[in-house]
């Protein structure tokens with residue numbers, strides 16, 4: 713986890729009063745299940761595209777399309793549009 717992601721999770725923990733072990737936002741838990749294997753826990757250490765390069769300049773629709781339809785070597789991820797949006801919200805918090 714990079715410093716910014718760590719600081720973010722701490723501030724989310726403080727804001728919500730949840731313990732560190734529990735997923736604090738729905739997108740974080742969904743990311744862990746569907747994306748970590750290829751993009752890493754910090755979004756930049758996996759073999760997939762470094763997400764800090766693409767998320768800030770992409771629209772929500774572009775990102776949810778990538779997630780639900782796949783792109784290049786990335787397979788389509790079988791989740792609902794709402795789950796894809798939840799993941800995008802989480803990524804926006806990580807990579808504003």
Ligand code: HEC
Nearest residue numbers: 746747750759760761766778779783784785786787789799
């Ligand atoms: C099986 C591995 C794998 C999984 C799982 C995966 N990705 Fe990817 N992802 C990739 C690869 C590989 C690329 C690079 C695709 C290419 O350009 O060929 C990529 C690219 C991307 C991109 C950049 C697309 C662009 O416009 O260039 C985004 C954003 C992204 N992934 C988000 C996600 C999210 C969010 C999840 C979870 C819902 C996810 N990925 C799950 C492998 C994966």
